[in-house]
Amino acid sequence: MIEIAIQAAREAGSYLKECFNEKSIPDEELHNDVKLPEDKESERRIIEVLHRHFPTHSIYSEEVGAVDREEEYLWIIDPLDGTNNYFIGYPYFSVSIALQHAGEIVLGVVYNPIADQMFWAEKGKGAYLNGNPLNVNERTELKMAVGTYVRGRHSVTREQELAFTEPFMLETKRLMRNVGPALDWCLLARGWIDYVVMQKSGIMDVAAGILIAQEANARVTYWDGSLYQHQPFDETHLPSLLATNGVLHDELRKLIAD
Incomplete structure (x- = not known):
């Protein structure tokens, strides 16, 4: 297959x-x-x-x-x-x-x-x-971390995007918005970037990328810290996720909580 x-x-x-x-x-x-x-x-x-x-x-x-x-x-x-x-x-x-x-x-x-x-x-x-x-990297410094942001096209306003992403832009080296989320997850898996943060976005275009990241030892959780588990596909399901190299996960999740 x-x-x-x-x-x-x-x-x-x-x-x-x-x-x-x-x-x-x-x-x-x-x-x-x-x-x-x-x-x-x-x-x-x-x-x-x-x-x-x-x-x-x-x-x-x-x-x-x-x-x-x-x-x-x-x-x-x-x-x-x-x-x-x-x-x-x-x-x-x-x-x-x-x-x-x-x-x-x-x-x-x-x-x-x-x-x-x-x-x-x-x-x-x-x-x-x-x-x-593939394997995720082992970066330990939050201020040197590079990540990408993925948002739901119809579920998050631009104002909400600006408010949410500000801590990541201030506290990490760079936050990118590539608007190609399947590849974003693969960059994490390869160790080229350190985190992916996803806000109320559908699973269709990232389902493959999430598995690739998980199999490369990325830590993937919901925003509340609970481990992400795939649910039977539903196009209306819009989860908010954080994926990292594992080392930086708790520090990055605090930026969401804040």
Whole structure:
């Protein structure tokens, strides 16, 4: 299954990379979102691969929604995570594919086609980047920590975002807002960044990334400090999470409490 997921991600990613330098004409451009034909074509290619190999599996994807086949396997797909970045020519986007089995995420693939970075993980088997094992870093100084912020597009206002992120901007070295959350979690897994803080955001585009981070030994909790556990996929579920290298977790969580 992991091999087929990687194949599907690579096929969709190759298409997205091929089209990236062309001017995309949106199907719809909204205040805080954009709908691109590349999204739909990437999705079509992924679903075609998955259905060819696993015709009884269910699928949930950003564009088509649910394809329910009454099977305990559910593929959760974001065919172009970072659509706005893609639209403006900012090369920070990915293809994200996760597989849920009996209510648990059992594998995740995140592919960055521009840098040819294939991140993947299977539950209990570790996380990898292009075949090399991943592990979070061991940074200990809060003032040197670099992190990313992920917020729900429709569940958090800009005013709330500014108020919430201020302590992180003041107390850590840098807080980035990349608007490509699947890759954010993979940066944590690789040890390139130290934390990810997520506010009322959906699981669809980060399910694969969360598993990759967990398998790279990241500590992932809810804001109250309780350990994060994946719930059976529900598009209306908007958790607030903190993920770190573990060493800095308690200090970073105090910034949320404050």
